[in-house]
Amino acid sequence: MYQYDDFDRAFLDERNRQFRHQVERRVDGSLTEDEFRPLRLMNGVYLQLHAYMLRVAIPYGTLRSDQMRALADLAERWDRGYGHFTTRQNIQYNWPRLSDIPDMLDHLATVGLHAIQTSGNTIRNVTADHFAGAAADEIADPRPVAELLRQWSTDHPEFQFLPRKFKIAITGSPNDRAVTRSHDIGLRMIERDGEAGYEVLVGGGLGRTPLIGQVLRAFLPKADLLPYVEAILAAYNAAGRRDNKYKARLKITVLEGGLDAFRAAVEAEFPARRAAFTGVDQQLLADITTFFAPPAFRDADVGLLHTARAVDPVFRAWTDTNLHPHRRADHAIVTISLKAHGATPGDATAEQMRAMADLADEHGYGELRISHEQNVVLPHVPADALPALHRALKAHGLATANVGLASDIIACPGMDYCTLATARSIPVAQAIALALQEREAEVGQLKIKISGCINACGHHHVGHIGILGLDRAGVENYQITLGGDGTERAAVGERTGPGFPADRIVPAIERLIDAYLDLREGADEPFIDTYRRVGMDPFKAALYDHAEDTADAA
Amino acid sequence: MSRRSFAPKVVTANHLLDGDVVYLSATGEWVRDLARAELIEDEAHAQIRLLDAERQKNVVVGPYLADMAPTGDGPVPTHFREAFRASGPSNRPEHRRAPPAPATPDPIVAPRDTVRQQDRQTEGAL
Numbered sequence: 001m002y003q004y005d006d007f008d009r010a011f012l013d014e015r016n017r018q019f020r021h022q023v024e025r026r027v028d029g030s031l032t033e034d035e036f037r038p039l040r041l042m043n044g045v046y047l048q049l050h051a052y053m054l055r056v057a058i059p060y061g062t063l064r065s066d067q068m069r070a071l072a073d074l075a076e077r078w079d080r081g082y083g084h085f086t087t088r089q090n091i092q093y094n095w096p097r098l099s100d101i102p103d104m105l106d107h108l109a110t111v112g113l114h115a116i117q118t119s120g121n122t123i124r125n126v127t128a129d130h131f132a133g134a135a136a137d138e139i140a141d142p143r144p145v146a147e148l149l150r151q152w153s154t155d156h157p158e159f160q161f162l163p164r165k166f167k168i169a170i171t172g173s174p175n176d177r178a179v180t181r182s183h184d185i186g187l188r189m190i191e192r193d194g195e196a197g198y199e200v201l202v203g204g205g206l207g208r209t210p211l212i213g214q215v216l217r218a219f220l221p222k223a224d225l226l227p228y229v230e231a232i233l234a235a236y237n238a239a240g241r242r243d244n245k246y247k248a249r250l251k252i253t254v255l256e257g258g259l260d261a262f263r264a265a266v267e268a269e270f271p272a273r274r275a276a277f278t279g280v281d282q283q284l285l286a287d288i289t290t291f292f293a294p295p296a297f298r299d300a301d302v303g304l305l306h307t308a309r310a311v312d313p314v315f316r317a318w319t320d321t322n323l324h325p326h327r328r329a330d331h332a333i334v335t336i337s338l339k340a341h342g343a344t345p346g347d348a349t350a351e352q353m354r355a356m357a358d359l360a361d362e363h364g365y366g367e368l369r370i371s372h373e374q375n376v377v378l379p380h381v382p383a384d385a386l387p388a389l390h391r392a393l394k395a396h397g398l399a400t401a402n403v404g405l406a407s408d409i410i411a412c413p414g415m416d417y418c419t420l421a422t423a424r425s426i427p428v429a430q431a432i433a434l435a436l437q438e439r440e441a442e443v444g445q446l447k448i449k450i451s452g453c454i455n456a457c458g459h460h461h462v463g464h465i466g467i468l469g470l471d472r473a474g475v476e477n478y479q480i481t482l483g484g485d486g487t488e489r490a491a492v493g494e495r496t497g498p499g500f501p502a503d504r505i506v507p508a509i510e511r512l513i514d515a516y517l518d519l520r521e522g523a524d525e526p527f528i529d530t531y532r533r534v535g536m537d538p539f540k541a542a543l544y545d546h547a548e549d550t551a552d553a554a
Numbered sequence: 555m556s557r558r559s560f561a562p563k564v565v566t567a568n569h570l571l572d573g574d575v576v577y578l579s580a581t582g583e584w585v586r587d588l589a590r591a592e593l594i595e596d597e598a599h600a601q602i603r604l605l606d607a608e609r610q611k612n613v614v615v616g617p618y619l620a621d622m623a624p625t626g627d628g629p630v631p632t633h634f635r636e637a638f639r640a641s642g643p644s645n646r647p648e649h650r651r652a653p654p655a656p657a658t659p660d661p662i663v664a665p666r667d668t669v670r671q672q673d674r675q676t677e678g679a680l
Contacts, residue, residue, distance in 0.1 A: 032611055047616070416646075424644065427661060432664070
């Protein structure tokens with residue numbers, strides 16, 4: 001994995017020193033809140049409902065074990081003993097004191113982590129497939145490219161004051177696990193006639209205007225990536241609306257002006273940008289790539305895994321849901337669920353973070369990943385280490401066998417923490433997980449995603465079942481969408497109809513599940529396929545036959 | 555606006571140093587306990603108190619007037635957002651700063667929770 005060099009370290013130390021002085025000047029009154037706010041946001045510091053919140057970037061979701069331990073240190077020394085992994089492969093601390101944050105950032109710097117550009121109208125943490133570098137279905141590892149983009153975008157002078165925030169995601173697999181079509185720029189690593197390159201998507205996004213990204217360039221040669229991305233940013237920086245915050249994202253620029261006009265603007269910008277790059281970026285990429293060499297895989301005895309599966313049904317259930325095919329047949333990708341039934345999705349205690357770091361060292365070559373689905377991944381685990389790993393995870397409350405199932409719910413912090421929220425989302429996730437626990441194995445693959453406001457941090461638009469919490473005349477009300485999909489078959493979910501009050505949303509979801517079990521053609525037809533086959537009507541009937549359960553039509 | 559239609563208010567903000575939710579008391583102190591906040595029933599007085607708060611730029615961040623209802627135990631929120639601010643996150647009871655305020659929505663429960671908890675106890679006994 002990437003290791004900071006002297007330049008990186010010096011840059012980060014200087015940046016942290018500047019922020020320490022900015023905090024001091026805010027505290028002694030030299031800076032007003034209006035002056036300080038953009039400075040703290042550039043460094044990942046929000047003021048939330050009950051406290052400050054520090055959002056730390058986990059670049060492209062990749063962590064070394066020592067970095068995970070540092071995240072645990074922050075939770076323990078400066079927060080309340082836990083952290084919250086987010087839907088953009090970041091971690092948030094909910095209770096830091098303002099004056100402690102510079103110390104937290106210095107501690108992060110010792111392991112090459114930072115909170116730069118995790119907020120503000122800048123290029124945010126570049127996200128990637130959480131199985132990158134490990135998945136059997138991968139064409140190329142996207143992480144070196146993501147690191148190149150991180151270095152290029154960090155403190156890029158031209159793009160510090162964009163019309164609005166800007167999100168880039170990249171995948172090296174045809175099976176899109178990075179929700180690339182819901183990003184301002186989605187990059188898909190592809191090959192054409194033996195040549196490596198990218199399919200470039202633009203204008204995707206969730207929020208109040210959910211849009212699926214469109215193809216800006218069907219094939220971009222590998223060497224043109226940075227100048228082309230820079231041309232996109234430059235065109236957006238010039239054309240993006242600054243008069244209305246809600247129309248300022250690239251997706252609106254593309255929607256209002258049309259894809260062709262935006263493409264023309266990018267292509268007009270591109271030649272000069274291309275000429276300015278002398279090839280140093282490709283040299284840098286080559287250097288970065290050496291850091292992402294696969295670990296020295298040892299041979300593993302797959303027989304041991306089969307024996308353990310045969311004798312231990314709990315272990316077998318866990319391997320059925322929480323493993324994914326690795327590029328080596330004798331290894332597996334392990335997803336550690338942070339979705340224990342009834343727990344807060346994405347929360348991990350300092351003790352759990354340390355346990356995961358230790359287990360990564362013991363069984364997984366010291367590597368970890370954070371998924372946008374708010375779970376932790378051990379990307380490389382030898383098959384014969386799985387039983388021991390499972391036993392250890394159980395001891396730390398980390399062996400929940402529910403990855404991809406109904407209780408593996410994405411939820412934003414919602415009204416319990418967030419100033420933007422219009423309703424709670426975490427308690428809805430907790431209650432649904434408990435309600436569906438007993439039959440989720442029967443239900444099979446299902447993605448439920450919950451947002452506590454229209455900004456859609458919980459990705460509800462791309463949930464097979466999406467739930468959006470709103471404030472209707474001072475009362476929480478939950479709208480349901482169906483048929484959303486965040487993969488290569490990306491789709492925005494369709495609203496079922498009137499929303500449900502808080503005490504009726506869980507029974508409503510249970511009725512949807514009942515309907516699905518009746519409608520499906522067999523256990524191998526997942527919810528999303530049944531929905532695509534039968535459409536909205538039967539689900540609508542299941543929801544609204546109990547007319548007393550809905551609030552008045554909103 | 556007529557005086558009759560003015561909803562009672564408190565001045566609230568977040569503390570600059572720790573981000574805590576704070577309220578302005580009648581004696582001008584910033585207090586963490588909503589019960590000790592000054593309940594303001596006069597619109598002109600509310601504006602003056604808000605100006606007082608806004609001048610304290612190095613003590614609090616983002617002061618504003620929040621609607622409250624008067625009770626024998628002091629002001630209580632009329633909207634659930636203020637109820638969450640007053641009492642803390644509902645998902646982590648250990649981080650509550652006060653008992654749930656009256657406007658706090660009920661916990662969201664799985665309908666079959668009770669049954670399942672009995673099941674668990676049985677499993678534990680085995």
